[in-house]
Amino acid sequence: MRRGGLVVALAVVLSLPPVPPAAAAEDCPPPGGVTLSRPRADDGDFHFTGGGWGHGVGMSQYGARGAALLGCGSGQILRAYFPGTRVADTAPRRIRVSLSTSASSLAVRTLAGAVPWRLCADGRCRTVASQPGGVEWKARVRADGSYLLRDGETVRWRGGDAGRRLKASLGAGRWGERIVRLGSGARYRWGTLELDSVRAVRARAYVNLALPLERYLYGLAEMPSSWPAAALRAQAVAGRTYALRRVQTHRGDRPGCRCDVYATTVDQVYAGYDKEAEPGGHGARWVAAVRATDGRALRWHGETAQAFYASSHGGWSESSRFVWGGDVPYLRAVDDRRWEAASGNPRTSWSRAYDARTLGSLLGVGTVRRVRLPAPRGAGGRVGDPSRGYGGVRVVGTTGRRTFSGDAVRRRLGLHSTLFRAGPVASR
Numbered sequence: 315m316r317r318g319g320l321v322v323a324l325a326v327v328l329s330l331p332p333v334p335p336a337a338a339a340e341d342c343p344p345p346g347g348v349t350l351s352r353p354r355a356d357d358g359d360f361h362f363t364g365g366g367w368g369h370g371v372g373m374s375q376y377g378a379r380g381a382a383l384l385g386c387g388s389g390q391i392l393r394a395y396f397p398g399t400r401v402a403d404t405a406p407r408r409i410r411v412s413l414s415t416s417a418s419s420l421a422v423r424t425l426a427g428a429v430p431w432r433l434c435a436d437g438r439c440r441t442v443a444s445q446p447g448g449v450e451w452k453a454r455v456r457a458d459g460s461y462l463l464r465d466g467e468t469v470r471w472r473g474g475d476a477g478r479r480l481k482a483s484l485g486a487g488r489w490g491e492r493i494v495r496l497g498s499g500a501r502y503r504w505g506t507l508e509l510d511s512v513r514a515v516r517a518r519a520y521v522n523l524a525l526p527l528e529r530y531l532y533g534l535a536e537m538p539s540s541w542p543a544a545a546l547r548a549q550a551v552a553g554r555t556y557a558l559r560r561v562q563t564h565r566g567d568r569p570g571c572r573c574d575v576y577a578t579t580v581d582q583v584y585a586g587y588d589k590e591a592e593p594g595g596h597g598a599r600w601v602a603a604v605r606a607t608d609g610r611a612l613r614w615h616g617e618t619a620q621a622f623y624a625s626s627h628g629g630w631s632e633s634s635r636f637v638w639g640g641d642v643p644y645l646r647a648v649d650d651r652r653w654e655a656a657s658g659n660p661r662t663s664w665s666r667a668y669d670a671r672t673l674g675s676l677l678g679v680g681t682v683r684r685v686r687l688p689a690p691r692g693a694g695g696r697v698g699d700p701s702r703g704y705g706g707v708r709v710v711g712t713t714g715r716r717t718f719s720g721d722a723v724r725r726r727l728g729l730h731s732t733l734f735r736a737g738p739v740a741s742r
Contacts, residue, residue: 342386345377345394346649350629350662352735358667360685362727364734365628365654367661370696371637372396372622373552375537375545377650380657382542391548392612395631398644399612399619401551406609407527409557410508410566411584412573413496414521420496420509422482423450427492431463431471435478443471445482453480455519459511474511482507493587496521503587504529510572522573523586524566527557531604535585536623539596546603553582554604555611555621562618614644626661628733629654630694637732639702647693661730667739668727676726677718679711685736696720696733707736 352363366374373395381391392401414420422429424447431453432439443463445451451470454462459476462469474480484492485504493503505525512518537549560574560581568574577584590597612619620642622634629651634642654662674682687697688705697720698704707718720732 341384342381342390343384343652345381345653346629346651348652348655350651350655352663353665354739358739359670360673360682360736361665361667361739362729362734362736363663363665364729364731365661365663366624366626366733367628367730368624368626369622369637370624370627370630370632370692370731370733371634371645372620372624372631373548374625374627374631374650374654375549375623376626376657376659376662377653378545378548379541380650380653380655380659382544382548383658384653384656386544386653388544388547388551388607391544392551394650395623395648396612396619396621396644397646397648399614401610402613403609404554404558404611404618407558407561408524408566409527409530409561409575410573411523411525411530412520412568412571412576413523414519415571416518417455417509417521418516418518419452419454420519420521421450421452422507423495424448425493425495425501427490429482429484429492429494432481432483433461433474433478434481439481442473442480445470453509455509455511455517457517459517461509461511476511478511480509480511500585501587501591502533503590504532520572522571523577527554527561528604528608530557530584532590532601533584533586533588534600534604535583535589537600539589539592539600543599543603543606546600547607549623550600550603550607551610551612552621552623554607554609555619556582556623558611559618559620619644626654626657626659628662628694628731630692630696630733632692632694632696636692636696636698636702636704649694664730666727666729673727674709674711674713677709677711677716677723679709679716680713682709682711684708684710685738687736692733694733695735696731697723698732 378391424445427447429445430441431443433442452464461474461480463471483506495501505523508522510520534553564574575581590601612621631648633647634645670682674680686708690704699719700706707723709716724732
């Protein structure tokens, strides 16, 4: 996800079993104030011990789960992680979701109903073909930017140009249900599938799905549907807020995709109909959470908030200034150790150990002699970026010494977050 040049990877959380009903929301305990243990690695020469998974800004999804299990409501969860914001009604919106930015062809199988294909330009469309239910067609982009619809070896239609979009209408209406599967991937039930040809270096097309924002949320796959209702509702509001902010920023014409959001961790993971149709009634639980919060989003002084979130923060969230630079008043450090401890998160604490030679190879200093994490650090001990005035990581090896940001070390070593400590493994 990108905000003012800031790149954020949203982590996809792990599915856990269904949970028992929580207590009443008035019993909600404060999010922090307890101590979390951090295990030390006992192999290798140097250890890295930390907690959480993700960037550490905004809402912790596992923290929300722990809060719900302790009896907190969705409003209490959101107020804790986005202090000073309020939940308010928003006007209905449509969103354009990028499914691909470089498709030369697209296999479309109709799983329910006949799907009409239309060629559109300047707000006007005409139907050019109807794909029967239960068959697969392939939509291709030709070298001149025109389109081709093929049923096996049979051409069902050809035409258009790079100034037009080829669209397939999905959803439910007087013609019945219309659901498609793209290739061997996800199923889609709502909105309009769009191919938008691009003649740059080679013939290719942006593939987008344009649909109402609430229907988009049905397919948002950022939290296991088996989690407590309060956590799901908090996620629905955060996901809606994030998406709405992107719609207001890009208005369907984001550079590089002609979309508002990507269907990946660049923005939010979107799984289409596969999310709402999850077996065992789980998908219905998620859809119920979306409906229970219909049209509700976080606001800050009249504007849509920036609702960042990640899998977990390891007991402390961090301010946007510390992580990315730039002060956002409601994205500040929050102690959520109590909620984290109750969450059942397998990554509340983690550790990694390295021999000196391997660590030095990964960090480019030969064989490591010393690792230091000088001050200042984040509120919970998160390791920052020296270019913004924080201590970072200083490494001394046999071929030199280097200073890294916490995020650079996280990426080089494959750590789950920048909330970590480092040092030599104690002698046994």
